[in-house]
Amino acid sequence: MTCDVCETISDIYSAGFEEWDEEILGEASTVLNSNCPHAESLCRAANFDRPITDFPNELLAIKKEGKQTGVRLGLAHLTPEDEIIFDNVSTTYMDLVSPKGSVDHPGQGILPDPKWIDLDIIRGWFSVCKNSHQSQCSEPPWLKGVEPADPEWFIDVVDECIVSPPGRGVDYVALSYTWGLGRNLKNTKATLSELKQPGALRVPKFANQLPETIRNTIDIVRLLGERYLWVDALCIIQDDPASLGRNLNQMQLIYANSTFCIMAATGCGAEFGLRGLKGLSPERDLEMRIYDLADGNRLIAKPLSQDPTAGTKYSYHQRGWTFQEWLFSRRRLVFNHGPLMWQCQCARWQETAKINPEADAQWSRMHRTKESALDPSPSIWNFMSMASTFNTKALTMQEDAPKAFAGIQAMLHRVHPGGLLYGLSEFFFDISLAWASLYSNIQRRRGSNAANALQDGLPSWSWLGWEGDVNFPKDAEFQVMQPWNYHEQKVGFREPVTEWFTMATPGSTSRRKVRSEWYKYKTSFTANTSTEIPHGWKRQDYNRQHHPHDFYPPGGEPKDIFSHELSPQHGFKYPLPVLNWADTPSLTDQTQYLWCETSRAHLVSSKTTILRVEDYERRVRFVEGNSTILSITMPDMASVEEMMDDKRPSTLELVAFARGWSTWLGYDVERAYNEGSTGKMRIPGMDPRDCYFVLWVERREGVSYRLASGEVLASWWEGNTDKQLAQVLLG
Template identity: 30%
Template sequence: MAPSDMFLDCKVCQDIWRGFADLNAIHKINLGSFEDALSSECSRHTPLVERFRDYCHNRNAKIRHSDDIGISVFENRGVQLTKSLSVGGLYWDLLLVKQDSIPNHVGTGRILDPDWVDLDMVKQWKNQCLASHGLKCENPMKIWPTRPAWLVDIQNKCVVSGQCRGAFVALSYRAGEQAGFRVNTTETMAKLRKPYALDSAEISTDLTPTLQHAMYLTSAIGERYLWVDALCIVHGDDGATAEQLNLMGAIYASAIVTIIAADGDSQDGLLGLRDTSTPRKLKQHILPFGEEKIVVRNTNIAFSTGGTPYYDRGWAYQEHKMCQRKILFNRKEVHWECQCNVWHEEMVLGAESKGYIDPRLSVIMAGFPDMGSLNHLITDYNKRKLLFDEDALPGISGLLSVVSRSFTGGFIYGLPEMLFDRGLGWKPFWNHTDLRRRVQSDRPSTSRFSHSSLPSWSWIGWQGMVTSGYGEAVRINDRQSWIEETIPITEWYTSSSLSGSPLRRIRSTWFESRASFKDFTKPLPAGWTRHKVLANDSSEDEPRLYPDGCNGHFFKHCNMPDEFCDSWYYPFPVTDIQESTPPFTPDQTSYIFCETKRAWLWAHQGGDENIVKICNNAGRSIGSLHLHNHEQLEHFPKIVANDAPGIQIELVAIYRSRKYAKTWNEEQKQYTYPQTVTESYQVLWVEWVDGVAYRLASGQVGKVDWEISDLEDVSLILH
């Protein structure tokens, strides 16, 4: 009897089977309450519901109010059992177990060995990617030819020059409190270079389990060389260490594959390597379904973006982002991620051909200095933790070096020089976001990396989710209800010393060139095409926003990744990044200078989380200030008398902003024409210490209200 014939007596089982068998199936099955579902006489799907009820009960879910327990079927064999079809809640993603004995069986799931990883499948993943994915997975970051200074030779059990021939594997892991072995002197490196040094009692006893297991896995997948920071960076040599840190992004991008140890830290090792590490003790929910079996998935779309302490580690961020291929040890299973596919050990090879792969870095690597994509990278990195706060810039310098090829002039303490004015106006991500001021640790200066300053004017000086440059009117996003254009009002300079000697000009070249980008009488730059905005060309029947001079047309570029929003307000030169395109990192100087205006205004709490109202001396609200945390909020009064507009604060102007916003029609409950245009000054709340100003928060004041305030000229020095 064919499997589908077994379910003719039960409509629910037919629909479940169709969800597994039909790639294009999309439907929902409402089972009612748990009581209703368990009253069925079907012996196949009822045990499935019963086990799910027990699962919900064990997690203290309120199952009594679940009157629409059901099964959702999505495209590409996605079957989900959920506590409520209408409101969601707890759920199980289900896989039908593949039966190799049945020709053309539609199952995609696998029952795994609870103790040991299937290394044969890991080798299959690697071979499949190398054989079929081609250039898309071969150096997607278009990294210049890079070899690390040192590599571990797995065959000869020693450290060798990175200039040896052959591909290498990299390791990304979380050190933990007991970091283990580190190369601190050139004398130690000399010992490591002797054949079989890593097997010697003097060294092997200090090698962490994760490092030892990574060496075993490198050999098991048919590779000879491994790069790991503990053995391949001489931490006592400041010059060599700084050089390798700047290359770290390129090193991970150049590795043929990176082993991601997301479970545990360096002392826990890679669990489940037979005859090498301890059993992983994996649990799978295996459920009967007639003569078939169903397993509950342990993975989902976000499996590689969180869930373990590894993803809180700041140093791991650029390592994870830059890898062209990854073998992930995550939640006791092994997974593969490359530029084309996401594969899981719990599924047969090729069953899940396309998981979520973040496209933002590929946008920048296509040559586009997209502030939205950059903002996402910075936000995701800055929420992570570092053992030493002063590592905030070194921890991302490798990635910034790589993306500098799209951002002309590179980055100064995390801010893109070509859009410096706009970048300086960064703020906390949400109104309620609390940022923490990073502070220097007490570790010796000889143990610190270069460029470990924590300037208050940069997000580098603050830990937490920030937004930087979001909404700048360049790439079109119809879902936004507003866009902005930054208008510089001063010239910025930078220096490594308070005296300003030597002084270097910071060039915001984007804003200098923007008017010429909008000159549509000129021939289009290479790769661009012009498209006319049609009357109904908008998202969800909402009007399209546009900055001055950009209505009527939009532009597309042939290099823009297909899966990303590919429309732009105006064309601009796009860098044709090749492996030969060099990165650029300017000197990281922590003092910035300008001549600007300042005003002493007043502020008080406004009832909106960390947002306070800025007032003139008459108590009229003329702007707002987005504080960095609730601790700052307590500095401001909640209620003010009519003749007391709050406490006085010093604000300095850093740029002017023109904001274009959709008009909300309350009666129609939608945005309509016309768009509104307002202008304001972006300001910083600062305090001075010994002649140097320090940023406390950023905000904005209406253009007219700022210009009629009692303004003073100020020579601003920020650190």
């Protein structure tokens, strides 16, 4: 049976990957009033805001966008020039199914067995990746030259026991999963010797404690022809602090060096298992939306992209521990609620679609988040989105936040001179302290043991001590502002006003100086144009016309602009050292207390008018006379409401950590929309005022705790600080 509508749909799939194509199928009522299978299929496939039957007189069209294999339905109209204009487009992308054994068919879709996974598909993916992608996946730029991981134990999937690595650099598979609340066999000092015996994992004593996800992973790794498997519960001695510490600090390398990583992203714990392995696990229930056409052709709905923010707080993509495991795995075999998926540095494949090199190249270009975050370049702010994403993930034990971030932090030591202290760059430490929660609510993390609050590893001065989405300041004294920064509020850090020391406990006599060096480089290259610049940097005269969206206070135009060979598209106002990525860094001791001597002031809130900041619901400003003397970002909306009513504190204790300027303290500028227009538009971020960057703190038993951060008008600060410097202990 032939059908013009079905033929038009099938023909559009002949367009090349880069090409756009659009075709009219006919008036909706006519297309759907047919005995052809397409009528029922298109009714189901058309996902508009209302049923397609509500649009009987509209033209039903189909479109293929450039750099896509799938097509979508749409409601459209024709212009007098016969141009197709889409008024509404369905959310469902559809691939044309390629019949088995067909060579020249334009379809890219595949119909897998809905119950059982074909292991040959996995073998094929792995083979293509190894042979075609080669070093791009075996040694991507962010891993090039980095020393291999040194795991202490593996699971031998053939002998079913725990073994020492047979040598450095041996191939192994890793498992990323959520523990959940069910049974979970753990390797301890007491069980290690027994678990080393061949067949130990089949002995009832241990087999009965082994959750299904680990059991299934052992079996599938063996069937895929691999010998060794790394699983945290069994390959780390769970009651040995030294073993835990060593492995947490190399967790990123353990996952990065695995041949591939199995991501158990279904269920809410290790009991769920890897469904769909015939003879090993229960069948899966793979839901596929299939649409029949004439002549036996079929369409299949493309699975929705895996949304890392979907699901409950117990699901795989919501967990803090699995975040870094996903991030650092070079190759991922993903068991999720949809089709089986393979992700590597070069491609993303699903069992419902053929391998398409053009689509692979497009996907690879669009998914370079890890490379940008870990790029050994001077743009150290690149890791901010990674930190913020991690901080929205769920942890069963809140005090685990620094541990779950340890692997990421260890890798970031390769980017940040001096390393990181609880997630803050030591090189830019004074600037890093100005992190805030401008766009969402955050709340303080609380350790599970209240009696150990002084040693819970959750300092208030670090974003790791809080839960939620955070942001870091873009320093206009360091980076050239981009067009998207033009209408934002802006800050510039000119100099630190204190030196910071870190220590393990409030009473420690041993203190280590925090290695904040940005100011040394800033003054060296802005005050002396003859200073030799570090390797890889290029200096040129600053030309305002080349940077029309940059910002600086009146009289603050820089003389020079610097760029680095690793990111020549970015401009900087002073250079800084760029580390050799392959060097093995010394990890910074993580001590949760800070100490300094600095200026302090107490602001009496009743003497000011407190106002909200337009467009920023968590920002409040304190006005005295005609001047904003303090602007701070509150942690959440509840604290904003308290500040605006009678519950606000009578006095705010403020301590300074840097000096500079901020447009948060200035006025928005009003300008005409265009020449001759009477309408005005408000432009924020154009009125900088000299300021001190401060923390609002509260003191309890001699320790100060951060409540918020912000800026104080310099003239007010200099007239209202305590006569003597305050010794501040931050916890």
